[in-house]
Amino acid sequence: MYYFKNLTIKILIFASFICLNWFTSFAQKVDIGKEYKGTASYYNLKFSGRKTASGERLNNKNFTCAHRYLPFGTMLEVENPKTGKWVIVRVNDRGPFSKGRIVDLSYAAAKEIGMIQHGVIKVKAKVVGKDGEIMLAREGATESNFSDIYAKDSSNEVNLPVIKEQANKQKK
Numbered sequence: 001m002y003y004f005k006n007l008t009i010k011i012l013i014f015a016s017f018i019c020l021n022w023f024t025s026f027a028q029k030v031d032i033g034k035e036y037k038g039t040a041s042y043y044n045l046k047f048s049g050r051k052t053a054s055g056e057r058l059n060n061k062n063f064t065c066a067h068r069y070l071p072f073g074t075m076l077e078v079e080n081p082k083t084g085k086w087v088i089v090r091v092n093d094r095g096p097f098s099k100g101r102i103v104d105l106s107y108a109a110a111k112e113i114g115m116i117q118h119g120v121i122k123v124k125a126k127v128v129g130k131d132g133e134i135m136l137a138r139e140g141a142t143e144s145n146f147s148d149i150y151a152k153d154s155s156n157e158v159n160l161p162v163i164k165e166q167a168n169k170q171k172k
Contacts, residue, residue: 030070030071030074030127030130031127032127032128032129032130032135032136033126033127033128033136034126034127035124035125035126035127036102036124036125036126037102037122037123037124037125038100038101038102038103038122038123038125039100039101039102039120039121039122039123040078040101040102040103040104040105040110040115040120040121040122040123040125041096041098041101041104041105041119041120042104042105042106042107042109042110042115042116042119043058043060043066043104043105043106043107044107045060045107047060048060048107052064052066052092052093052094053066053072053092053093053094054072054092054093056092058092058093058106059106060106060107060108061106061107061108062090062106062108063087063088063089063090063106063108063109063112064089064090064091064092064093064105064106064109065078065089065090065091065092065093065103065104065105065106065109066091066092066093066094066095066096066103066104067091067093067094067095067102067103068094068095068096068097070091070127071091071130072091072092073090073091073092073130073131073132074090074091074127074129074130075088075089075090075091075127075128075129075130075132075133075134075135076088076089076090076091076103076125076126076127076128077125077126077128077138078103078105078109078113078123078124078125079113079123079124079125079126080113080114080115080121080123081122081123081124082121082122083113083114085112085113085114086113086138087105087109087112087113088128088129088134089103089105089106089109090132101120102123102125103123103125
């Protein structure tokens, strides 16, 4: 009897371990090119320096965001459809937890797409990379103009976009 009780416990532990690994691997999948539509908000400057869910400190000067379930390091292209301005951000936090919102952007990213005055805007987001690496470039990006379109994120050497008009201003 003791043998069967012990065996049952071992089987339950093993089954739990298998299920946990299966759910973890399922949750961590990143579908490059997957698109989302919804609203976005941004972090107030007072949150700079606080720890994010990934453990890194929030720096509102970096192009980062919070997403409910995409793995940390996932790269998202977020576009303001009204203005056509867009930016690529790296997921480093969890949230937003308000209904209908799909991302919380850092202050710098929100400013880049022109949402500071509005607070919350409708956006389109697309998964363009993972582990801090861009795998799907925006239409019109070539090797020769890549550095004109993309700038560097100061935190992790991640390539991030700059609006074309800004890139031209930076050259002067």
